[in-house]
Amino acid sequence: MDQAIGLLERLGSSARLVAGGHSLLPMMKLRLANFEYLIDINDLHGELGYIRLSDDEVRIGAMTRHRELLESDVLAGVFPIFRDAERVIADPVVRNRGTLGGSLCQADPSEDLSAVCTTLDASCVIRGPGGAERVVTMEEFHVGPYETAVADNEILTEIRLPRKSFKVGSAYAKVERRAGDWAVVSSGAAVWLDAGRIVDARVGLAAVGPNTTGIPEISAALRGHEPSEELYRLAGAIAARSCDPVTDTRGSADYKRHLADELTRRTLRTAVERARS
Template structure:
C-alpha cells in the first residue's frame, strides 16, 4: 500500500487566511486544491510536504468564469468541469473547450482545478500550453499584494514555479483577441491518459493575412511556446505552406525524449502534425468569426 509521509493539515476559509497559514508554516507547506496531482505524488513519496493547506472551501471565492472588458477572467479554483461546460468559454476561448474535453476523465474534471493544474507545472499538462497560446496573464497574490506573470514567467522548470512560499495563484486573465480562432490537438495512448504529444494554436486574421499567432506544445520538452513558429506566421496569408513551415519550426524547437509513451522521433513527428492540425482548425474558426 502506498502511504504518504506524515503531514499536518490546515483548512483555509479565505484567500487571506490561506496566505497567513502558508506564511506561518513556511516553505515546506503546500496548497491542496483538487488534489489529483499532489496526492498521488505524496503517496509515491515524490512529494513530502510537512503541511497541507486545504483551499477547497475557497471554491466560492475563486471559482468563476466571467467576461470583463476585453478578457475572460477565470478564478484559480474553477473546476475543469465548469470550464468545459461554460458557454462563454466555448464561444470566446474555443481552445479551452478543446483541451478540457481531453483532460483525464469525469472524476478528475469534477474535482481538479485550473489553478492546481498550472501550479503543478507538469510538462505533460494541457492548460499551460492553452494559456501560453492565448497570452494569458496569471495573478499571484501574497500578503503584501499582487503581481502578474506570463506563463513563461510562472514556470521555472518541470514541477517548479516562481510562486513564493507565501503566495498563491488567484486568477487567470485571458485576452479575447485570438480566443475564437484557436484549437488544441492531442494524441494519447488511451482515454484519460497524459499526452504523448499535444499542440495548441491561435490565429487572428486581418485583411486576409495573419496579424497575430500563438503556437505551443505539450509533453515534448523545450519551451512550451514556439516563438519561431509564431513569428513565421505573422504577415502571411493562412495557407498550407505557411502552416507547414510553422509546424516544422515548432517540431525543431521541441526536445522530446524516448520513454514508454514513444520514441523521440515519433514525438517530434507528432509535434509537427498536431501543430499543423491545430493551425488549420484555428484558422477555420477565425474565418467563421470574420463572416
C-alpha cells in the same frame, strides 16, 4: 484567501495547498513529495471560482474546476481551445474536482492547460501577504519542471487572457496512449485574422521538453500572411525542430517530433477555420 496565505506564511515550506488533489496526492503516495501540513482551500471556490469576460480580456479564477471550463458556453465562444482540451483531460471524477490553478501550479511538462494558457498568451496573478499582487507571464510563471514562480507564502489567484479586436480562432489536439492519459504530445494554436491575413498566431506544445513550450518563431513566420497549407507545413517544421523531446515509454524522440509537426498543422488549420466562421 488571506487566512490561507497567513497559514502558508506561518508554516512555510512544510505546507502545501490542496484543492482537487489529483496531482498532489499521487506524488505523495509515490514519495515524490512530502509535506507536514496540507491546507484545504476548497472553501475558496466562492472567491476564486469564476469566468469573467470584458472587452479587453477574459479572467478565470484559479479555483475554477475543469468541469466548469468544459461546460462554459461563454468561454467556448471566445476561446474554444479550452473545451477541446478539457474533453481529453482525465475523466469526469478528476474534472469535477481538479482546478485550473492546481493544473498550472503542478507545472508538469505534459500538462494540458499549461499548453492552452501558453497558446493564449496568459498572465498569472499571484497574491501574497498583505494583499500584495504581482502579475507574471506564463514564461515567467513556469520556472522549470514542477517548479513555478509562486513562493511558499503566495497563492495563484487568477489567469488573465487578452482579447484582441480581430477575428480569433483556437484549437487543441492531443495524442495519448489511452483516453484521459498524459499526452504523448499535444499542441494548442490560436490565430487572429484581419482582412483575411494573420495578424498574430501562437502555438503551445506540451510533453516535448522540460517546460510547456511556446514557439515565437512560428508567430513571426505566420504574421502578415494569408493562411495556406504551405504556411501550416512551415509552422509544423518549425515546431518539430524547436522542441526537445526525450525517448521514453510513450514514444521515441523522433516520433514526438513528428507529432509536434503534425499536430501543429492540424490545430492551426482548425483555428483558422474557426476564425473565419
